[in-house]
Amino acid sequence: MMRKTSVILLSAATGAALMLFVTQPRAVFMGSSARAATADTYRQLNLFGDVFERVRSDYVEKPDDTKLIESAISGMLTGLDPHSSYMDAKSFRDMQVQTRGEFGGLGIEVTMEDGLIKVVSPIDDTPASRAGVMANDIITNLDDEAVQGLTLNQAVEKMRGPVNTKIKLKIIRKGQDNPIDVTLVRDNIRVRSVRARVEADDIAYIRITTFNEQTTEGLKREVANLSNQIGDKLKGYIIDLRNNPGGLLEEAVTVSDSFLEKGEIVSTRGRNAEETQRRTAHSGDLTKGKPVIVLVNGGSASASEIVAGALQDHKRATIVGTRSFGKGSVQTIIPLGSGNGALRLTTARYYTPSGKSIQAKGIVPDIEVLQDVPDELKSRTDTKGEASLRGHLKNDGDEKTGSQSYVPPDAKDDKALKLADDLLHGIKNSASAAPTPGGDNKATTDKPKAAN
Structure with missing residues (x-):
């Protein structure tokens, strides 16, 4: 019998695993209305398959199939609510590390707002807090690359990196006429909670x-x-x-x-x-x-x-x-199998x-x-x-x-x-x-x- 293992979490910013539980799949008996709904769902999935094949065959450059699928999954989840998202394998590993209270990066809790990265809170005694990054700051660029178009997980991944390496953030702060450029040195973030x-x-x-x-x-x-x-x-x-x-x-x-x-x-x-x-x-x-x-x-x-x-x-x-x-x-973290990342689903x-x-x-x-x-x-x-x-x-x-x-x-x-x-x-x-x-x-x- 198959089992579905999932992890529950609560956070206003990037996710953190919370509680393990196991559920058994239930037998489902469908009436005529349920069968009609299922048939309609399969028609929509066929539409997705048609679009996917058209992109693969006709896009101006040969696309990466894995990225296409991940982008489709990410779009499906982010369209639900602000806290549902897809994590690739690396992001999933990073999340597991972060919940243990130690990870590499800048020390910023962030969320996505209007396609840009919004600072929820800098973590005490980290490169971000020492550099004066503040709650509600909007990060528009990472090392001169625009954040617009990136997912939250992609932006977080870019902010993380080897200890003692630098990254430049361009910040819009309410009340400031001009953007603020801040250069941070990544550190091993040990969160003393x-x-x-x-x-x-x-x-x-x-x-x-x-x-x-x-x-x-x-x-x-x-x-x-x-x-x-x-x-x-x-x-x-x-x-x-x-x-x-x-x-x-x-x-x-x-x-x-x-x-x-x-x-x-x-x-x-x-x-x-x-x-x-x-x-x-x-x-x-x-x-x-x-x-x-x-x-x-x-x-x-x-x-x-x-x-x-x-x-x-x-x-x-x-x-x-x-x-x-x-x-x-x-939110529940649902692993998708070895190497396939996880869903963060409300x-x-x-x-x-x-x-x-x-x-x-x-x-x-x-x-x-x-x-x-x-x-x-x-x-x-x-x-x-x-x-x-x-x-x-x-x-x-x-x-x-x-x-x-x-x-x-x-x-x-x-x-x-x-x-x-x-x-x-x-x-x-x-x-x-x-x-x-x-x-x-x-x-x-x-x-x-x-x-x-």
């Missing part, structure tokens, strides 16, 4: 930059280290998920589980009811019930939104910041414990905090979000676009962090900083105002 420090002498600050295979272990290690450093005076934890584009579903589940004693974490629902899967928490709160504040913004996507949504619905954490990206879909939506789909809407924080943005950056402080992507999955009700993604480089200017500190120290409480009827949907550390 969890960073931590002691905040205000008695608060554990933990930043999670991505969800790879090392994230949960990194979280456990930092919680233990900070708990030992701070001791009995520990007031609570700040978990910073701002500009975290997502990653492994399994890691999002286990990170959420680290703060919960019981209850549902997330459910995924595909086309058929029997495909619904629910993930639940196990007893054992890593932080021993200490207060938790989660920071999010417009760059917090996918796996980050699972964590924020689970802790918010269970009232285990107060969510502070701005509305998240709104990627509420699940197969389900995910739902928070309360049954909400955040697709094209995002996680609304309990307390909204807008940062003070320098004048030169004011034109680019919003992330458009999932709802702005062409071909995105629709959601019932009002979809939301535009959410601030700016994080001040100096912690002393970070209003969301300051409010989190105040909440944990009891200087402010959630009620006093929470939305009030008829407010203007803004809250700051100076004078908290209303939020939705």
